Amino acid sequence: MAWTSFTLDEESPNQFEELPCPRCGEFLVIHAPDPSTPERMLGVCAECHSWYLLHCSECKMMRLPDAPGALARKPGRKGSGSPPR
Numbered sequence: 001m002a003w004t005s006f007t008l009d010e011e012s013p014n015q016f017e018e019l020p021c022p023r024c025g026e027f028l029v030i031h032a033p034d035p036s037t038p039e040r041m042l043g044v045c046a047e048c049h050s051w052y053l054l055h056c057s058e059c060k061m062m063r064l065p066d067a068p069g070a071l072a073r074k075p076g077r078k079g080s081g082s083p084p085r
């Protein structure tokens with residue numbers, strides 16, 4: 001996982017709404033899931049469905065692993081292996 005730097009247009013009131021996806025160039029849809037940490041946001045690309053963790057105070061972003069692929073590789077649990085105590 002590598003952090004990628006990005007730049008924000010300080011003069012734009014909607015600077016985070018003009019952040020392009022590093023993969024395809026489409027503008028990201030920005031979410032702020034945790035109000036207590038406003039510098040950490042989530043950018044979702046509607047075009048290539050990449051998710052990015054944005055660290056806004058440092059202007060860095062990191063692409064998150066693709067959830068469907070990660071889940072597909074997960075070994076399935078069938079039945080009850082060892083019963084919980």
Ligand SMILES: [Zn+2]
Nearest residue numbers: 021024045048
């Ligand atoms: Zn994209």
